[in-house]
Amino acid sequence: MAEHNDLGNKGEQLAADFLLKKGYKILERNYRFQKAEVDIIAQLKDTLCAVEVKTRSTPDFGNPQDFVKPKQIQQLVKAIDHYVNANDLDVDVRFDIVAIIKNKSGTRLEHLEDAFLHF
Secondary structure: OOHHHHHHHHHHHHHHHHHHHOOOEEEEEEEEEOOEEEEEEEEEOOEEEEEEEEEEOOOOOOOHHHHOOHHHHHHHHHHHHHHHHHOOOOOEEEEEEEEEEEEOOEEEEEEEOOHHHHO
16 A cells, blocks of 8 residues: 555545544545545534545645645535435535645644635
8 A cells, every 4th residue: 555545545544533532433444436435424412424534644745634626626516415314314414624634743633614614
């Protein structure tokens, strides 16, 4: 497995563990619909959270959350819309980013709730 894939998988696990500790229930991991993949679908009370996890080994080229692009956001919205309809859910939906920088110096994790409002 490529090193960047390994880093991404570790980041997704860190994000899932973090969300569980904050009281979220993990419903799906790596949910796919058409061209989109939602890293984590979690629920906190009556809110369904589509969580995009961005993990980098260095902030030298920008913050991890800066790598979520408008086209990806469009795909994530379609995927979550499909998930909600397919599961006949009556919930509020929120899009979050968990931004992680993980390297030999340590790990920094930032949870950005309602992250797409800022794009």
